[in-house]
Amino acid sequence: MKEPLDFSAFQPQVDAFINYLRHEKQHSPHTISAYQRDLTRVMKQMVLDDVSSWQQIQERQLKNWLGLWHGEGLSSRSLQRLISSLRRFYQFLLSRGEVANNPAQLLRAPKMGKPLPITLDADQVGQLLDDLAGQADNDPLKCRDLAILELFYSSGLRLAELTALNLDSFSNGFSQVRVIGKRSKERVVPVGSKARAALERWLACRPLLLTADSGEAVFLSKPGKRISTRQIQNRIQQFAREAGMPVSVHPHMLRHSFASHLLESSGDLRAVQELLGHSDISTTQIYTHLDFQHLAAVYDKAHPRAKKK
Known part of the structure; x- marks a missing residue:
C-alpha cells in the first residue's frame, strides 16, 4: 500500500484560498471542486519533484509540467482551466505577500485541435x-x-x-x-x-x-x-x-x-x-x-x- 503524499508544506495556502472562494467570493461547490482538483494535481507534482514551497516554483517548471500532463492525456481544455486556476491562486498569494511573482501569469496551454466538420455523403x-x-x-x-x-x-x-x-x-x-x-x-x-x-x-x-x-x-x-x-x-x-x-x-x-x-x-x-x-x-x-x-x-x-x- 502506497504512503499518502505529504502536502503539509503547501496545503495551508490552498485551504486559505478555497475558503476565500467559498466565503468571500461565494463560488459554487462545482467551481470550488474544480479549483481544488487542479491545485491537488500541482501539489502532487511538487512532491514528486521535491519542490518545497509555492514561492519556489518558476514559470519554466510549470511549462515542463504542462507538457508532462499533456503527454499523459490531459486535454488542452483541461490544461487551460488548470492554468487559470493557478493564475488566480497566485494572485491570491501575491495579495497576502506570500510570493514575489505569479509564475502562471504568461502560461499558455497547447492549442486545442479543431474538430473535423460533420458532413453528409x-x-x-x-x-x-x-x-x-x-x-x-x-x-x-x-x-x-x-x-x-x-x-x-x-x-x-x-x-x-x-x-x-x-x-x-x-x-x-x-x-x-x-x-x-x-x-x-x-x-x-x-x-x-x-x-x-x-x-x-x-x-x-x-x-x-x-x-x-x-x-x-x-x-x-x-x-x-x-x-x-x-x-x-x-x-x-x-x-x-x-x-x-x-x-x-x-x-x-x-x-x-x-x-x-x-x-x-x-x-x-x-x-x-x-x-x-x-x-x-x-x-x-x-x-x-x-x-x-x-x-x-x-x-x-x-x-x-x-x-x-
Whole structure:
C-alpha cells in the first residue's frame, strides 16, 4: 500500500484560498471542486519533484509540467482551466505577500485541435433533396425551401450570405451568384443546374408571398418578409428528421458537404478556398482531413491486406 503524499508544506495556502472562494467570493461547490482538483494535481507534482514551497516554483517548471500532463492525456481544455486556476491562486498569494511573482501569469496551454466538420455523403444529400422535391409541387413554402437547400449545397453559401440574397445577386441566367461574405468580402460563385431549376421554380411562386415589406429579398417568409436565419435552420432540421437523416442537419453542414465532395472529386484545394471565401487556405485544409478519412475507409474496406482477421 502506497504512503499518502505529504502536502503539509503547501496545503495551508490552498485551504486559505478555497475558503476565500467559498466565503468571500461565494463560488459554487462545482467551481470550488474544480479549483481544488487542479491545485491537488500541482501539489502532487511538487512532491514528486521535491519542490518545497509555492514561492519556489518558476514559470519554466510549470511549462515542463504542462507538457508532462499533456503527454499523459490531459486535454488542452483541461490544461487551460488548470492554468487559470493557478493564475488566480497566485494572485491570491501575491495579495497576502506570500510570493514575489505569479509564475502562471504568461502560461499558455497547447492549442486545442479543431474538430473535423460533420458532413453528409452524396447519397444522403441526394435523398434529402429528392424527398423535399417530391413535396414541393403544390406548396410554395416547400418550393422555397427546396431552392434554399439546393443553393446551399450547390454553391457552399454561409447561412447569413443566403438570407441576404437579393434578386440582383444573380447573373447570367441564374448561373452565378454574388455574395458578401465575412469582412464584407465579395465573391461570385457558380450555381449548378439543379439549384437553378429550383430557384426558377421558387421565383414563379414568390409573387404569392409578396407584400410591401418584401423588397428585393429572394427568399421570403410566409408573412412576406425576408426569411430569417432561425426559420431556415428550423425548416432544414425538420426536413432532415422527416427524411430519416442519421444526424441533426444544419445549414453549415450542407456547406461542409459541398466543400468535402468538391475536394474529393477535384483535389483542387485552391479552387475550394475561393468558392468558400476563405481568406486563409489553412481554414480550407481541414477538408483534406475529411478526404483522407474517406480514402482510408475505402482502403480499409477494399484492400485485402488491410482487413483484420
